[in-house]
Amino acid sequence: MSDSPAARLQVLFEGHRLTPTQRRIAHCMVRRAADAPFLSSVELAELAGVSQPSVTRFAVALGFDGYPALRRHLREVAPAEAGAEADLNEYQQAVQAEIENLRHLSELLADPAPVERAGRVLAASRPLPVLGLRAAASQAYGFSYFAAKVHPDVRLLDEGGSMLTDRVDAAVRAGASALLCFALPRHPREVVEALEYARSTGLTVVTVADSAFAPVAAHSDLLLPAAVGTGLAFDTACAPMLLGRVLLEAMCDGLPDAQARLEEFDVGAAERGLFVE
Structure with a gap:
């Protein structure tokens, strides 16, 4: 199974009954998967276009005590080998991101x-x-x-x-x-x-x-x-x-x-x- 940030988030969100606002937050996090473990609740709320309390309720809906607990979880499961990607220019990073998207699609098609x-x-x-x-x-x-x-x-x-x-x-x-x-x-x-x-x-x-x-x-x-x-x-x-x-x-x-x-x-x-x- 792919260990891409987007794939891990998809697995985390699957099986939960989310409100439209919560789905919006989830969608935003998937799109910003690499940044998600480092976003504050205020930053995530601004990116998703929702209120900060909505972010807190979203984390609770996923089974966490609050957003800080969700963020700690994301940081703990984040891969430690981000250094290799840092050596790539922005065009190469875009290609690598698409390769990860295709890997995740392959997994879904299993x-x-x-x-x-x-x-x-x-x-x-x-x-x-x-x-x-x-x-x-x-x-x-x-x-x-x-x-x-x-x-x-x-x-x-x-x-x-x-x-x-x-x-x-x-x-x-x-x-x-x-x-x-x-x-x-x-x-x-x-x-x-x-x-x-x-x-x-x-x-x-x-x-x-x-x-x-x-x-x-x-x-x-x-x-x-x-x-x-x-x-x-x-x-x-x-x-x-x-x-x-x-x-x-x-x-x-x-x-x-x-x-x-x-x-x-x-x-x-x-x-x-x-x-x-």
């Missing part, structure tokens, strides 16, 4: 049941709406591009605004039974609202998010977490992208004619000279 279940749910939906706004738009586009080669009706929802609800309604009227969402920070309010609405129409919501404590968690039937890197000015999303491809593979397993569709596409592409060999 139990393939959640991804396999999600793949079956998505394969059965006709049409299949795929939602991703702002930072997550490229993830939704990439999934939709490849999914359209094996799924008969994929509908990309990558623009917000007043038309988003209409497009969800249109998918439901056409027979959709599920919606796939890619949700990455900073989380747009309209994505949370769209998922809440999608579930109200009876759609099963499958979400790939940066954390099990992301704001979209409460509005998802199946949530698959994959952490983003936060070491650069803009987040990096290697793990969510790879998880999307894994989910696509699982969906193909639920489509009996997926291979035939791929072969048909390859024949057509060759006849049209679509790609440069």
Whole structure:
């Protein structure tokens, strides 16, 4: 099992019933995993956008006497070998952080049941709406591009605004039974609202998010977490992208004619000279 700071925090938080405010604190700590053992309650409260008493209640909810006890625990389990990373420049550190995110994703996939279940749910939906706004738009586009080669009706929802609800309604009227969402920070309010609405129409919501404590968690039937890197000015999303491809593979397993569709596409592409060999 990975000994990364984010992985240890995920294990610590799992199994606890947290309030939305507490999930916000947990999400903040995961994103700042390397710094978490050294943050004061005031600093953590400011980073998470909550009150200092909320941080104290969060620590108690995890089974500690208070926040100082939680911080002592995090310092005790922190690896002692931080020196090697200090020799890396900021770009190398960002790459190493992404490698840790991928290691953690690999550990999560040791139990393939959640991804396999999600793949079956998505394969059965006709049409299949795929939602991703702002930072997550490229993830939704990439999934939709490849999914359209094996799924008969994929509908990309990558623009917000007043038309988003209409497009969800249109998918439901056409027979959709599920919606796939890619949700990455900073989380747009309209994505949370769209998922809440999608579930109200009876759609099963499958979400790939940066954390099990992301704001979209409460509005998802199946949530698959994959952490983003936060070491650069803009987040990096290697793990969510790879998880999307894994989910696509699982969906193909639920489509009996997926291979035939791929072969048909390859024949057509060759006849049209679509790609440069």
